[in-house]
Amino acid sequence: xxxxxxxxxxxxxxxxxxxxxxxxxxxxxxxxxxxxxxxxxxxxxxxxxxxxxxxxxxxxxxxxxxxxxxxxxxxxxxxxxxxxxxxxxxxxxxxxxxxxxxxxxxxxxxxxxxxxxxxxxxxxxxxxxxxxxxxxxxxxxxxxxxxxxxxxxxxxxxxxxxxxxxxxxxxxxxxxxxxxxxxxxxxxxxxxxxxxxxxxxxxxxxxxxxxxxxxxxxxxxxxxxxxxxxxxxxxxxxxxxxxxxxxxxxxxxxxxxxxxxxxxxxxxxxxxxxxxxxxxxxxxxxxxxxxxxxxxxxxxxxxxxxxxxxxxxxxxxxxxxxx
Amino acid sequence: xxxxxxxxxxxxxxxxxxxxxxxxxxxxxxxxxxxxxxxxxxxxxxxxxxxxxxxxxxxxxxxxxxxxxxxxxxxxxxxxxxxxxxxxxxxxxxxxxxxxxxxxxxxxxxxxxxxxxxxxxxxxxxxxxxxxxxxxxxxxxxxxxxxxxxxxxxxxxxxxxxxxxxxxxxxxxxxxxxxxxxxxxxxxxxxxxxxxxxxxxxxxxxxxxxxxxxxxxxxxxxxxxxxxxxxxxxxxxxxxxxxxxxxxxxxxxxxxxxxxxxxxxxxxxxxxxxxxxxxxxxxxxxxxxxxxxxxxxxxxxxxxxxxxxxxxxxxxxxxxxxxxxxxxxxxxxxxxxxxxxxxxxxxxxxxxxxxxxxxxxxxxxxxxxxxxxxxxxxxxxxxxxxxxxxxxxxxxx
Numbered sequence: 001x002x003x004x005x006x007x008x009x010x011x012x013x014x015x016x017x018x019x020x021x022x023x024x025x026x027x028x029x030x031x032x033x034x035x036x037x038x039x040x041x042x043x044x045x046x047x048x049x050x051x052x053x054x055x056x057x058x059x060x061x062x063x064x065x066x067x068x069x070x071x072x073x074x075x076x077x078x079x080x081x082x083x084x085x086x087x088x089x090x091x092x093x094x095x096x097x098x099x100x101x102x103x104x105x106x107x108x109x110x111x112x113x114x115x116x117x118x119x120x121x122x123x124x125x126x127x128x129x130x131x132x133x134x135x136x137x138x139x140x141x142x143x144x145x146x147x148x149x150x151x152x153x154x155x156x157x158x159x160x161x162x163x164x165x166x167x168x169x170x171x172x173x174x175x176x177x178x179x180x181x182x183x184x185x186x187x188x189x190x191x192x193x194x195x196x197x198x199x200x201x202x203x204x205x206x207x208x209x210x211x212x213x214x215x216x217x218x219x220x221x222x223x224x225x226x227x228x229x230x231x232x233x234x235x236x237x238x239x240x241x242x243x244x245x246x247x248x249x250x251x252x253x254x255x256x257x258x259x260x261x262x263x264x265x266x267x268x269x270x271x272x273x274x275x276x277x278x279x280x281x282x283x284x285x286x287x288x289x290x291x292x293x294x295x296x297x298x299x300x301x302x303x304x305x306x307x308x309x310x311x312x313x314x315x316x317x318x319x320x321x322x323x
Numbered sequence: 324x325x326x327x328x329x330x331x332x333x334x335x336x337x338x339x340x341x342x343x344x345x346x347x348x349x350x351x352x353x354x355x356x357x358x359x360x361x362x363x364x365x366x367x368x369x370x371x372x373x374x375x376x377x378x379x380x381x382x383x384x385x386x387x388x389x390x391x392x393x394x395x396x397x398x399x400x401x402x403x404x405x406x407x408x409x410x411x412x413x414x415x416x417x418x419x420x421x422x423x424x425x426x427x428x429x430x431x432x433x434x435x436x437x438x439x440x441x442x443x444x445x446x447x448x449x450x451x452x453x454x455x456x457x458x459x460x461x462x463x464x465x466x467x468x469x470x471x472x473x474x475x476x477x478x479x480x481x482x483x484x485x486x487x488x489x490x491x492x493x494x495x496x497x498x499x500x501x502x503x504x505x506x507x508x509x510x511x512x513x514x515x516x517x518x519x520x521x522x523x524x525x526x527x528x529x530x531x532x533x534x535x536x537x538x539x540x541x542x543x544x545x546x547x548x549x550x551x552x553x554x555x556x557x558x559x560x561x562x563x564x565x566x567x568x569x570x571x572x573x574x575x576x577x578x579x580x581x582x583x584x585x586x587x588x589x590x591x592x593x594x595x596x597x598x599x600x601x602x603x604x605x606x607x608x609x610x611x612x613x614x615x616x617x618x619x620x621x622x623x624x625x626x627x628x629x630x631x632x633x634x635x636x637x638x639x640x641x642x643x644x645x646x647x648x649x650x651x652x653x654x655x656x657x658x659x660x661x662x663x664x665x666x667x668x669x670x671x672x673x674x675x676x677x678x679x680x681x682x683x684x685x686x687x688x689x690x691x692x693x694x695x696x697x698x699x700x701x702x703x704x705x706x707x708x709x710x711x712x713x714x715x716x717x718x719x720x
Binding site for chain 2: 040100103104107109110111112113114115117118119120121123124125126128132133137138140182198210243247250252292294296297300301303304307308311
């Protein structure tokens, strides 16, 4: 085995893992916030995430079609994409909650979960339908922004592209804003109160329905931003490509302790790193017998192991059994 | 008396209609509808049984001789009925949401596919495929392998709460699919994404054509599965399952062994899928991992939910409706739209020929499944044909 090679690629893998990890963290926040408030897995969050990517690509293609893409400075374009993705995903999340989850709030807990799975499938084909009619294509490619593709070499084996830095900076910024929102504002206090005890919160004069909608909105906004960053980073998107990242982000949320916001961030980064290392080292360590194609299995095995041995996750509090 | 005459008349009429218009999808749907009507109509029991038996044993193969595709559809329906009934035990009776059910189907299918084709030579050297007669032995093997996989999955995860269990079973289903996709190296077990072919078909008695033989085989298995389901439902175990579904803590307090009962539910459900997997691989001659995706698991779940969780006739009707919707209605609509497009028909001043080419209505099965799941959960969580116990419980104001 080429030990030197393992060492040489280490920083590059670390960087890739971090990018993936921040993406997972942003998506995982949507799962974890909703779970914290409603104790419910919002299965459709993976589609809310990918809708953000589609909103971004539509803006980009629109700008390109109008011939403005090269005229505008790239940070402005990126900001526009992020805002579009966040708005569309946030509103979609609120709509979904209103239509498919709210009528089922008092039902046994599997009922809203099944409804959420239905929403997830429905949205996948709805995106496909809309894009097929609108563009006659549903596998879309993000037009490249030249400035974002600039790479500079740190050493011989490591290079960093502008877009990976952008992804990390944007993700960090979003996480920081969310942290402030939840911990320093009145709205954040209300969200935490509803998560703690809905009945008591409503007695304190908090409009529980509004707070729940707001939680979905914030989760959707984070997911939409992640969607745009996903598109910018990886380029190719289709209506079904949100599913696996969504599932992994859920794994990340469970890994960090579901319902726990710093936990989701930590879980996302840990899972991203684990996956990047599994993808590049598995093949080297097993002499090519098992390769990167097993990285999905790796993530799911992590999920199963955590649930069995430490169901409350890395930072989680003990989850109560609801009778 | 009037009802009885009417029932006989409806079945006869719809069969005749299929014979006259062997290409019309609507007429075939009418035939299926008439069977459902017979099942629900208030007619003497013996008449209902005779009519249904005659329709399934005589009329359906007869229709198949007019249009072979219908027999294929009926066989597919049968396969999915068995799957839905299996999942019905896990989801409907025991209340464990299993999102990776198709994994058990895959395990059954691959067990015969590997040994019933030259594929096994890659593992053991030579001497394969096995003689076609082994197929009947493998029905039993599929059952055992399915059940064993169910127990294997169940042991570590059954202590989890409902929603976590759902996600873990989903992950398990994906793991099986990824394994099937990638276990072509270091040792070639599954031949990867290329799939396995040719898979041996069983020897058939009386020189029946294969399509008819598979139809009768599937029908026989479905009958056995229905029988087993009915016996289970009212048995000691079945009532334990329902107790667990309603309230785990109370059930445990009443002395229901939780883990053992849940394992049994997983194993029972999985064993049906295993058997059907063996039949499926022999029927298709060719299988690859694409037949065992998450979409299939959700499809089977949609069947159970549509019919009514825990209800046997519900699972049968749900499986029929969803399969027919998928195989016939969506495809038929696609073909029809294409014909209109080619004919240059205009609707509301817009020429249909201008419709985007990527718009293929046949591809929107996810939308159908999704709509079924959401609408049923919101408006009728007990399903079309609710289980009696469940209906009473959910029906109260």
